[in-house]
Amino acid sequence: TGSTRPQRILRAVQKNSTRGSPCSVVNAIDDYCKHKEWAMNVGDEKGIIVDDVVLELKPITVLELGTYCAYSTVRIANLLPPEAKLITLEFNAESAAIAREIITWAGLEEKIQLIIGASGDWIPRLKEEFGIETFDLVFLDHWKDRYLPDTKLLEKCGLLKPGAVLLADNVICPGTPDYLDYVRNSPRYKSKFYRSHLEYTQEEDGLEHSVFLGMAGRGAE
Numbered sequence: 001t002g003s004t005r006p007q008r009i010l011r012a013v014q015k016n017s018t019r020g021s022p023c024s025v026v027n028a029i030d031d032y033c034k035h036k037e038w039a040m041n042v043g044d045e046k047g048i049i050v051d052d053v054v055l056e057l058k059p060i061t062v063l064e065l066g067t068y069c070a071y072s073t074v075r076i077a078n079l080l081p082p083e084a085k086l087i088t089l090e091f092n093a094e095s096a097a098i099a100r101e102i103i104t105w106a107g108l109e110e111k112i113q114l115i116i117g118a119s120g121d122w123i124p125r126l127k128e129e130f131g132i133e134t135f136d137l138v139f140l141d142h143w144k145d146r147y148l149p150d151t152k153l154l155e156k157c158g159l160l161k162p163g164a165v166l167l168a169d170n171v172i173c174p175g176t177p178d179y180l181d182y183v184r185n186s187p188r189y190k191s192k193f194y195r196s197h198l199e200y201t202q203e204e205d206g207l208e209h210s211v212f213l214g215m216a217g218r219g220a221e
């Protein structure tokens with residue numbers, strides 16, 4: 001019974017980064033996944049785009065769907081204002097355990113709430129159980145066929161306010177065609193595509209940045 005990829009990523013973090021330094025944790029994961037073993041982190045190239053969106057938006061409440069090894073969790077939380085909070089949902093208990101270790105190693109446990117469970121079960125409970133009004137930023141990076149249903153669920157639960165941003169990874173590779181079609185054609189969103197590459201490769205990929213305009217869409221126009 002060998003180790004799992006998340007366990008090897010955690011070991012690389014503990015070996016090659018400094019406790020309490022989110023930047024060094026992000027760099028250690030990127031180095032490991034570039035030179036030793038590919039893993040499905042948003043990565044350094046797309047990560048710079050994520051950084052720019054976060055620094056521009058200055059979100060106070062952030063939701064991440066699909067924690068995996070907490071690479072993007074740490075990368076985003078590191079750039080948040082002091083009073084901001086990030087909730088991240090991960091339904092695989094093994095991944096969540098590794099993610100929690102990496103979040104703690106980075107020293108970000110105060111800013112990040114990791115919930116073990118499925119987005120479909122938890123999104124309807126966030127207002128009640130975590131006192132969340134609405135999210136300023138949602139980062140979608142979980143199963144690609146769940147982006148659209150979870151977006152509709154977020155709308156239904158009133159968790160998006162006008163101006164909220166949905167930032168979706170992998171809209172080209174592996175691809176999220178139904179989600180792209182929705183956010184690009186719905187009057188409820190102003191969407192734009194940030195062309196990039198699949199993490200640690202030369203393959204085409206990119207992020208979709210969609211601003212929620214409200215349930216009434218653009219109104220009379």
Ligand SMILES: CCCNc1ncnc2c1ncn2[C@@H]1O[C@H](/C=C/CNC(=O)c2cc(-c3ccc(F)cc3)cc(O)c2O)[C@@H](O)[C@H]1O
Nearest residue numbers: 040066068089090091092095117118119141142143146174
């Ligand atoms: C009930 C399922 C939906 N709800 C969910 N709720 C909470 N966590 C969920 C989740 N779905 C999936 N997850 C978790 O997110 C993670 C899944 C992410 C899926 N991501 C990908 O498939 C992916 C895949 C690639 C990829 C690209 C090219 C290639 F050749 C091979 C892989 C690149 C990426 O950047 C990716 O993000 C896991 O940790 C999983 O346990």
Ligand SMILES: [Mg+2]
Nearest residue numbers: 040141169170
């Ligand atoms: Mg991804």
